[in-house]
Amino acid sequence: MSALWKAFGLGGGKELNYDIADPIPIADEYRYRINWNLNRGFSKTDRSEVCIFSFEIKPNSSADVVELCRNCVKKMRTLMLPNVLKYIDGMETPQGIYIVTEPVVPLRTYLDGMDDEDRATLREFTSWGLYSVIKGLEHLHSGNFVHGNFGMHSIYVNKCGDWKLFGLDWCAQLNTQPDINGELKVNHFKQYHHLIPNELKPPELIKANWALIEGSPVYATDAWALGLLFFEIFNRQITSTTTPMDLKNPGNMPRPLFGAFMGLISHMAKMRTCPARLIQDVGGNDYFCGNEYIQTQLQLENMALMLKDPLEMEQFLRKLERVLGTFPKANCKYKILPKISEATQFGSGGTAALTTILKLAELLTEQEFDTLVIPGLLALYNSRDPNVRVQLLQTVPLYVHHFKEPTISSVWNLVAQGFGSNYSEIRELTVKSLVHFIPHLPERIVSGDVMKYLWQMQTDKEGGIRTNAVICLGKIAPVLNHAIRDKMLIPSFSRSLKDPFHHSRIACCQSFAATAEYYSDQTLASLVLPAICPLTADPVKDVRVAAFRCVGLVLARLQRMSDGTLDPNPVVESKGGVSQSSDSASYLSWAVSSLKTKLYGETDAPTGGPAGHARGGPAHSTPTGAS
Numbered sequence: 335m336s337a338l339w340k341a342f343g344l345g346g347g348k349e350l351n352y353d354i355a356d357p358i359p360i361a362d363e364y365r366y367r368i369n370w371n372l373n374r375g376f377s378k379t380d381r382s383e384v385c386i387f388s389f390e391i392k393p394n395s396s397a398d399v400v401e402l403c404r405n406c407v408k409k410m411r412t413l414m415l416p417n418v419l420k421y422i423d424g425m426e427t428p429q430g431i432y433i434v435t436e437p438v439v440p441l442r443t444y445l446d447g448m449d450d451e452d453r454a455t456l457r458e459f460t461s462w463g464l465y466s467v468i469k470g471l472e473h474l475h476s477g478n479f480v481h482g483n484f485g486m487h488s489i490y491v492n493k494c495g496d497w498k499l500f501g502l503d504w505c506a507q508l509n510t511q512p513d514i515n516g517e518l519k520v521n522h523f524k525q526y527h528h529l530i531p532n533e534l535k536p537p538e539l540i541k542a543n544w545a546l547i548e549g550s551p552v553y554a555t556d557a558w559a560l561g562l563l564f565f566e567i568f569n570r571q572i573t574s575t576t577t578p579m580d581l582k583n584p585g586n587m588p589r590p591l592f593g594a595f596m597g598l599i600s601h602m603a604k605m606r607t608c609p610a611r612l613i614q615d616v617g618g619n620d621y622f623c624g625n626e627y628i629q630t631q632l633q634l635e636n637m638a639l640m641l642k643d644p645l646e647m648e649q650f651l652r653k654l655e656r657v658l659g660t661f662p663k664a665n666c667k668y669k670i671l672p673k674i675s676e677a678t679q680f681g682s683g684g685t686a687a688l689t690t691i692l693k694l695a696e697l698l699t700e701q702e703f704d705t706l707v708i709p710g711l712l713a714l715y716n717s718r719d720p721n722v723r724v725q726l727l728q729t730v731p732l733y734v735h736h737f738k739e740p741t742i743s744s745v746w747n748l749v750a751q752g753f754g755s756n757y758s759e760i761r762e763l764t765v766k767s768l769v770h771f772i773p774h775l776p777e778r779i780v781s782g783d784v785m786k787y788l789w790q791m792q793t794d795k796e797g798g799i800r801t802n803a804v805i806c807l808g809k810i811a812p813v814l815n816h817a818i819r820d821k822m823l824i825p826s827f828s829r830s831l832k833d834p835f836h837h838s839r840i841a842c843c844q845s846f847a848a849t850a851e852y853y854s855d856q857t858l859a860s861l862v863l864p865a866i867c868p869l870t871a872d873p874v875k876d877v878r879v880a881a882f883r884c885v886g887l888v889l890a891r892l893q894r895m896s897d898g899t900l901d902p903n904p905v906v907e908s909k910g911g912v913s914q915s916s917d918s919a920s921y922l923s924w925a926v927s928s929l930k931t932k933l934y935g936e937t938d939a940p941t942g943g944p945a946g947h948a949r950g951g952p953a954h955s956t957p958t959g960a961s
Contacts, residue, residue: 350377350425352434354386361442362572365538367487368501369399369768370406375434380666384422385490387433387500402526409502410435413479417470419490420499438490438498455662457588458627460567460876461498463489463611464666465628468560470499475553478507482523483530484559486566494669495662495729502529505813524910533574535558538603550603557606558602561598564591590621615674624655631665633674641680651686658693667706668696675710685725686716703736712741715748719758727752727763730770743772746783753787754794758796765791765802772810797835804830804838808845810850819852828865836874843869843880855895855902873945 339421355374375386389403410421423434430930439447441463448456466539467489474481481488482504490498506522527539536558549553561581562572569585581599581718584592589696597607599693622628633640633650640647651674658666671694678687687710696705711733714722727749737745749771772780791803807826811819823845830842846862866888869881894900 335734348478350386350432351383351423351436352376352386352389353378358385358439359443360440361446361502363439363441364487367483367485367534367642369403369503370433370501370548371431372440374437385435385437387435389431391428391430395748398526400431402529405505405522406501406503407431407433409479409505410500413474413477413502413505415470416504417466417473417497417499433810435500436492436498438492438961439493440487441489441497442486444491451663455660458625458660459495459665461621461625462495462628462631463491464564464567465622465625465631466497467563468500471553471556471560472613474505474932475556475610478552479505480508480523480552481505481556481559482527483534484556484572485534485563489563491666496669510546518617523918529699531574533572534562534577536603537601546603547774553608553610553745554603554606555611558603559596561595562636564595564598569587588621591621593777594619594621595644599744611872629663630654630657630661632669634670637673637677647677648684648686651690655686655690655693659690663697665861665959667702670694675706675713678710684717684719684722688725688729688742692729692775695733695736700736703733704738704741707733708741711743712748715745720755723752723755723760724763727767728762730767734770734774735773739776742771743776746771746775746779750783750787753791758794758799761791761794762796762799762802763805763826765799768806769809773813777815780814785818785822788822789826790866797833797838801838804841804845808841808848811849815914819849820930823852824857824861825864828861831865831869835875836872837846839869839872839874839877840880843884847884850891851904854904856893858892866892 350549352375355376358372358374360368367388370387371389373386373388375384376382377384377892381535383811389400391400404426407424410419411424414421419438420436421433422436424434425432452459467484471481471484474704481499481502481609482503484499488499488501490500492498504523504526508521508523524544527535527542530539532540536555538550553913564587565581565585566572567585568587582596587595594607594612598609600606613622615623642649647928654670654674658670659668671691674687674690674694675920678691691707695703698706711726714726717723749764749767751825752760752767755761765788768784772784775784788803788807792799794802794803799807804827807823815823828841830838833839833842843866846866850858850862866881866884869877872878872881891900895902
């Protein structure tokens with residue numbers, strides 16, 4: 335036996351490369367059904383989380399149970415089937431047997447830990463879980479293997495909410511095969527079946543009728559166990575006191591499953607329903623067929639095929655967006671979101687992917703956002719589809735606060751490309767996005783790139799974009815440091831006072847009024863007033879109204895400085911946000927209101943009024959190609 339274990343790489347002094355941590359509770363009522371203890375664990379190499387199943391070998395340990403555990407390790411390592419718990423590592427020492435797997439918790443423990451929100455999606459969780467383990471049994475049966483100890487106790491749930499098969503202690507091929515010497519081997523399942531609790535055995539196994547067992551379909555034993563699982567999930571635990579009459583009471587079992595349940599627990603082994611038939615696309619059970627959640631999970635597993643068909647991918651994402659609210663939260667966070675994020679990195683999904691990603695991002699912690707969302711956002715920013723860029727810029731407030739260095743600098747380099755876009759809508763939205771980016775950008779970018787681009791956008795051929803550049807500068811003034819404000823505000827505003835587009839001149843008057851708290855008395859008297867006063871005679875009445883309001887505010891401020899109630903040389907430090915509070919609050923509110931209501935499109939702006947920002951220059955182009 336020692337040579338066998340060395341052949342499988344599970345013995346011979348090998349050291350487990352994982353630290354064993356806290357135990358994971360296994361429900362007391364199921365403890366007697368399994369041979370393993372379960373602990374969380376961490377890789378000694380990269381500290382990634384795992385689970386470690388262990389069986390402690392003691393002097394009085396049953397040799398039969400030791401062999402069962404060895405069989406489990408062997409089958410986990412060699413079969414590696416879909417829907418079976420993912421095997422990572424395993425070994426045997428004189429002290430015990432260990433299996434390292436993906437992180438999971440027992441199904442019963444998972445169900446007991448559900449909150450009200452999770453229970454609202456219990457049907458979806460259960461239907462996909464049952465589908466998955468039935469699929470796992472199908473894979474085993476296709477190789478003529480019987481699981482042998484299938485049930486609630488042998489199912490574990492990963493962080494995605496997917497159910498995985500474990501407990502392959504009794505797993506074996508039912509047909510008897512000769513060994514290398516031509517002698518018949520004793521079937522492993524037959525040899526150790528007496529260790530399975532009687533209440534989980536079908537009638538023929540209780541009677542040890544091996545002629546019937548070996549003459550029945552390979553799935554017959556597991557089909558009985560699947561029926562008992564249905565009963566335990568929807569009703570109560572099977573015990574030694576459970577009677578045949580108890581099993582005939584459907585209780586809380588969904589109606590579509592009850593007929594299948596009765597077929598699974600038929601006392602005639604050869605007549606039992608094949609588990610695989612329940613999940614067939616044609617002729618399958620209604621509980622599984624047409625189930626939208628199951629269909630979504632299957633499509634996610636075949637995402638690679640959809641990546642080749644952009645139309646199919648977009649249709650899938652649009653449908654997904656509508657139904658996400660009915661899906662289990664864990665599956666949305668840890669399965670759907672990573673799959674969609676991965677798809678964007680291959681250039682698929684477009685605007686539909688962004689909508690889905692941002693909707694799911696609401697469920698995440700900061701650390702999860704960094705891991706699950708940011709790679710997808712970076713991929714979308716690299717997309718050459720202008721429609722994707724438009725939607726990214728329109729939704730900046732939903733995600734920009736998650737960005738930290740160095741991610742924010744990487745994103746900014748991609749965002750800044752929009753200032754030179756051929757599409758006026760992208761240029762305009764890029765200007766507007768600065769209001770949200772500035773508080774998070776490092777000082778070197780704000781004082782360098784941002785100011786350069788705002789200066790550049792004041793000469794854009796679109797009058798509306800020039801206007802928005804002025805408003806944006808006034809909006810971000812609170813978060814600029816003192817030196818940048820002194821350098822940028824008055825030259826930029828004064829420059830746009832000469833803009834032929836009269837809405838830009840109105841915006842300058844508003845911005846001067848909103849930023850008056852940052853200027854000294856000398857600056858107000860010698861630079862601001864001389865620049866604004868000519869506009870009191872502007873040909874456009876709305877400009878004159880805005881100019882007189884600004885002049886009035888500046889004169890009032892100068893009066894207070896002269897009276898000593900205001901500091902004539904204010905040094906207002908930068909603030910953490912774009913909001914302000916000052917004597918010019920009403921002007922600021924008015925300017926901000928203009929920004930909020932008209933910044934995203936001026937084609938329908940009123941022709942008069944200080945808040946209007948009608949578009950000047952050529953009309954918007956509809957984005958249809960690369961920017």
